[in-house]
Amino acid sequence: MATIYEVSKLAGVSLATVSRVMNNNVNVTDITRKKVMSAMTELGYRPNSIAQSLASNCSNSVGLLVSELSGPFYGPMMGGIENTFRDQGKHVIIAAGHSDKKREEQAIEFLISRNCDGLILHVEAVTDEYLIKLSKGKTPFVLLNRYISELAERCIILDNVHGGYLATKYILEQGHTDIAYISGPLWKKDAQDRLSGHKKALQEFNHAFDEQLLYEGDFMENSGAQGYTQLHNSPHQFTALICANDEMATGAMASARECGVTLPNELSIIGFDNVFFTRHVYPPLSTINYPIDEMGNMAANWILSNVYQKTTAELQTVFKPELIIRQSIIKHQ
Amino acid sequence: MATIYEVSKLAGVSLATVSRVMNNNVNVTDITRKKVMSAMTELGYRPNSIAQSLASNCSNSVGLLVSELSGPFYGPMMGGIENTFRDQGKHVIIAAGHSDKKREEQAIEFLISRNCDGLILHVEAVTDEYLIKLSKGKTPFVLLNRYISELAERCIILDNVHGGYLATKYILEQGHTDIAYISGPLWKKDAQDRLSGHKKALQEFNHAFDEQLLYEGDFMENSGAQGYTQLHNSPHQFTALICANDEMATGAMASARECGVTLPNELSIIGFDNVFFTRHVYPPLSTINYPIDEMGNMAANWILSNVYQKTTAELQTVFKPELIIRQSIIKHQ
DNA sequence: GATATAAATGTAAGCGCTTACATTTTATGT
DNA sequence: ACATAAAATGTAAGCGCTTACATTTATATC
Numbered sequence: 001m002a003t004i005y006e007v008s009k010l011a012g013v014s015l016a017t018v019s020r021v022m023n024n025n026v027n028v029t030d031i032t033r034k035k036v037m038s039a040m041t042e043l044g045y046r047p048n049s050i051a052q053s054l055a056s057n058c059s060n061s062v063g064l065l066v067s068e069l070s071g072p073f074y075g076p077m078m079g080g081i082e083n084t085f086r087d088q089g090k091h092v093i094i095a096a097g098h099s100d101k102k103r104e105e106q107a108i109e110f111l112i113s114r115n116c117d118g119l120i121l122h123v124e125a126v127t128d129e130y131l132i133k134l135s136k137g138k139t140p141f142v143l144l145n146r147y148i149s150e151l152a153e154r155c156i157i158l159d160n161v162h163g164g165y166l167a168t169k170y171i172l173e174q175g176h177t178d179i180a181y182i183s184g185p186l187w188k189k190d191a192q193d194r195l196s197g198h199k200k201a202l203q204e205f206n207h208a209f210d211e212q213l214l215y216e217g218d219f220m221e222n223s224g225a226q227g228y229t230q231l232h233n234s235p236h237q238f239t240a241l242i243c244a245n246d247e248m249a250t251g252a253m254a255s256a257r258e259c260g261v262t263l264p265n266e267l268s269i270i271g272f273d274n275v276f277f278t279r280h281v282y283p284p285l286s287t288i289n290y291p292i293d294e295m296g297n298m299a300a301n302w303i304l305s306n307v308y309q310k311t312t313a314e315l316q317t318v319f320k321p322e323l324i325i326r327q328s329i330i331k332h333q
Numbered sequence: 334m335a336t337i338y339e340v341s342k343l344a345g346v347s348l349a350t351v352s353r354v355m356n357n358n359v360n361v362t363d364i365t366r367k368k369v370m371s372a373m374t375e376l377g378y379r380p381n382s383i384a385q386s387l388a389s390n391c392s393n394s395v396g397l398l399v400s401e402l403s404g405p406f407y408g409p410m411m412g413g414i415e416n417t418f419r420d421q422g423k424h425v426i427i428a429a430g431h432s433d434k435k436r437e438e439q440a441i442e443f444l445i446s447r448n449c450d451g452l453i454l455h456v457e458a459v460t461d462e463y464l465i466k467l468s469k470g471k472t473p474f475v476l477l478n479r480y481i482s483e484l485a486e487r488c489i490i491l492d493n494v495h496g497g498y499l500a501t502k503y504i505l506e507q508g509h510t511d512i513a514y515i516s517g518p519l520w521k522k523d524a525q526d527r528l529s530g531h532k533k534a535l536q537e538f539n540h541a542f543d544e545q546l547l548y549e550g551d552f553m554e555n556s557g558a559q560g561y562t563q564l565h566n567s568p569h570q571f572t573a574l575i576c577a578n579d580e581m582a583t584g585a586m587a588s589a590r591e592c593g594v595t596l597p598n599e600l601s602i603i604g605f606d607n608v609f610f611t612r613h614v615y616p617p618l619s620t621i622n623y624p625i626d627e628m629g630n631m632a633a634n635w636i637l638s639n640v641y642q643k644t645t646a647e648l649q650t651v652f653k654p655e656l657i658i659r660q661s662i663i664k665h666q
Numbered sequence: 667g668a669t670a671t672a673a674a675t676g677t678a679a680g681c682g683c684t685t686a687c688a689t690t691t692t693a694t695g696t
Numbered sequence: 697a698c699a700t701a702a703a704a705t706g707t708a709a710g711c712g713c714t715t716a717c718a719t720t721t722a723t724a725t726c
Contacts (some may be wrong), residue, residue: 003712014676019714021369050392050448053383054681061426061447069412072610075403082402082429086440093394093424095720096415107419113393114424115383138334207421247687250613279406280583282615336682346704352684360704384682387711669725676719684711691704696697 002043003084011039022047053115061113062303063095063119065104072246072275073292074122077144080296083162088304090117101125112139118307119146120299124188142302144295145190154306156299156317159226160190163288163321164197166271167242170286170323172205176268177239177330180213182227182252184244191219195242217248224251232259239332246271246278246287253281253328268329280285284326291319335376344372366513386448388601394424396444397638400432403581406625407455410477413629414453421637423450434458440515445472451634453477457521475635477628478523486638489632493523496621496654497530500575500603503619503656505538508665509573509601513546515560515585516626517577524552527605529576529635545569550581557584565592572601572665578619579604579611586614586661601662617659624652 003098008018013032020028021036027194028036039045053059066074078094085092095115097104104126111119119141123131128148135151143155171179181198184191185191199209213236217223224243228251231238241256241292243249249271253263261267271278271287278285298319341351346365353361354369361369362490370379388391397414398655399407410584411427418425426447427435430437437459444452456464461481468484476488504512514531517524519658532542546569550556557576564571574589576582582604586596597616600609604611604620631652 003714015713016715017675018676020675023714032674046446047386048448048712049446050383050386051681052714054381054387054683055679055712057714059383061721069415070408070409073404075401077410079429082427086428086443091426091428091443094411094415094427095419095424096412101669110419110424113379113382115381126368254613277610277613280587280610280614305666338682349685349707350705353705358683362704365704374675381682384711385684387713388682388684390711470691667726670723671725672721672723674719674721677717679714679716681712684709686709687707689704689706690713691702693702694701696699 001048002045004038004045006043007036007039007045007266008036008044010330011035021171059117060089060113061091061093062115062300062307063116064092065097065107065111065119066122067099068096068126069094069096071269072277073273074292075292076276077122077296080293081300084300084304085299088310090225090304090308097123097125098219099124101127101286105130108134109320112137118142118181118303120303122146140303140307142178142299142306144299147189148160154261154302156295156302158190158295158317158319158321160193160321161197161200163272164194164244165201165306166197166321167194167288168198168201169204170325171240171242171268171270171329172201172207174240174268174329177207177332178213178236179207179240179242180215180231180238181237182215182224182231182241182243182248184217184219184248186216188219191244198242210236213238217244219245219247221247221251224248224253224256226251228252228255230255232261239266239270240329241267242259243269246275246285247274248275249285249287250281253285264330266326268332270329274324278324279326283328284324285328287324289309291320295319335378335382337378339376340369340372340378343376344368371663388493392448393422394426394447394449395633396447397425397451398426398430398437398440398444399427399455400430400457402427402429403490406606406623409609410455410629413626414633417630417637421641421643423641430456432457434460438463441467442610445470445481446531451475453629453636455501466653473640474638475639477502477632480522484658486650489628489635489652490643491523491623491628491652491654493526493654494530494533496605496623497527497577497656498534499530499536499656500527500605500621501531502537503657503658504573504575504601504603504662505534505540507573507601507662510540510665511546511569511571512540512573512575513548513564513569513571513575515548515550515557515564515574515581517550517552517581519549521552524577526574531575537546543569551582552575552578554580554584557581557586558588559584561585561588562592564593565589568613572599573662574600574602576602576604579606579608579618582618582620583610583614585617595662597663603662603664606655611657615663618661619659620657622655622657628652 004018008015095107104123120222147155183195217227217229274287274289304310305312336465337351341348354390428440437456455477480488482488516528550560607622635642638645
């Protein structure tokens, strides 16, 4: 591979001049620029980005840590992020944390040791303290889907409380009074928030929250199925089921059908996240929209603005969930 | 950040020695190794991977190009790949090609200019010639889901012909004789192959292939819906529909239901790929399994073996599809 | 046209590592 | 104890760029 040195020789200029035409282009005569450019194309020169990084102390790479690379939730998020960055010549290095404290920490270390200029973190298991300490370090980062008051300006979140509220409110408005709830793991903030939104709506409608109708799942499909079975077999009746995410709702639907329950006639269900397959389940699942792609985009913009000093669209940190109505809920008489 | 130089000073050894303990560890006394190690931890030293790359001419990064970051197909593939690599201290740089020739080429250029040691390519639009030329270059790559005879040993593929054959054979065995087919875009090799598998099965059962019952889609959900509508409105009857992937099958199912067709009683459907949501659609979709995660894994192993000289499990290039039977198909009398 | 000023270009010192080669230390055999 | 080979360590030259600073060249001012 040709180096800058050969280009400079062929063009009859110095290294610095070649470097200048590669970069900001400031203070170079058109004529020398042309000489250099044609030398470059003649040699098929392409800058060595590693050497650039070392010399400039900027790797032009941003680290992206998600819980899983697969699954309906992260794909759109990554898509939005990659798109924004590649246009800017930045590249994204991905890692998966698998919702495990140790693996998340390792992944962050890994990304930092890779000289990422900035990090986009969707972490779940790592502690607030860890992140606060990390924020003192020299690698800037944004947090997706996590709120830490000390780091507020770098948290891009969904208003989960409001989302939980919207779901329950809609169910209540449809006349349901006996409502079961399958939550996420309650050590996770978003699971808590969605549940408190639920309680808030209940309170507003003067309905008591019934602990017996709560099942704590883990956001995975199976726990939805298990949760439903357990609730179904308890003495408590319910005509509507709220699930803290779509995966669990799907599991619950399968389980309900196995119990001989007709959907949606005998049981109304609502999920959360609006992952793309909710349209395909039967009956099509009502849910709460989580604009994860937009939020990924915003995270990318945050980095562009805070790390690379690019001017971007205005940064927004709190996103609003929206109710998506499909056929999985019926009016209760 | 501490550099190797400070470590060497604190440990009272030379740069080279520090470098040695970081690397192969060969020819270093235990005692000096310990001195160096403790100096490292004392300083919180972490090697600068950019400098390492420049000096060693190896970036420890591999580029991964997929068509989309989202969608049910690529997630599992990326997951398998990332997993394999991070264990080995390699990182993966991702890019999306969006099935567009120009964007795919750009992405490849980008990845190469990023000094990736190797590439895993899932490309669709780029020509064979381009790839053959690329193979003459210095960056090694594997191809996922694409076969080019000149590059056979670096193609990791599914036997799509056999997959198409299996699907059709099963439908035929269920007694169906009037079978519609929604294909992928026929400029894509996999779409062609699946269709020829279909024809092969037909022939084996002495059924003529009816051009009128073929619709060429684009592997996306909408085209499945459109395809179904068109086939439904044509004068030709059919009791079974084979779709070249699950997305189109899903679209066709929605469309069939809108046309008032009861599934699976009035129409049997089979898809292809076995993406995870096929279990959730209604009725659960029979399909052909595409072991994309394993194939991603294998691609990673290929790189490990061919680029990094690691010994890995034996490399396999052709994977076998399997029939997955669910409830979307009934026997035809 | 001489001088001051600005613009364009060149020079050379790093960025933080690896590694060929040189040198020193240690082990081995007699 | 000494020569010799082997092992451990040190020296220094890069890897391909960027950039502060120095120098040269063009432009403006009177």
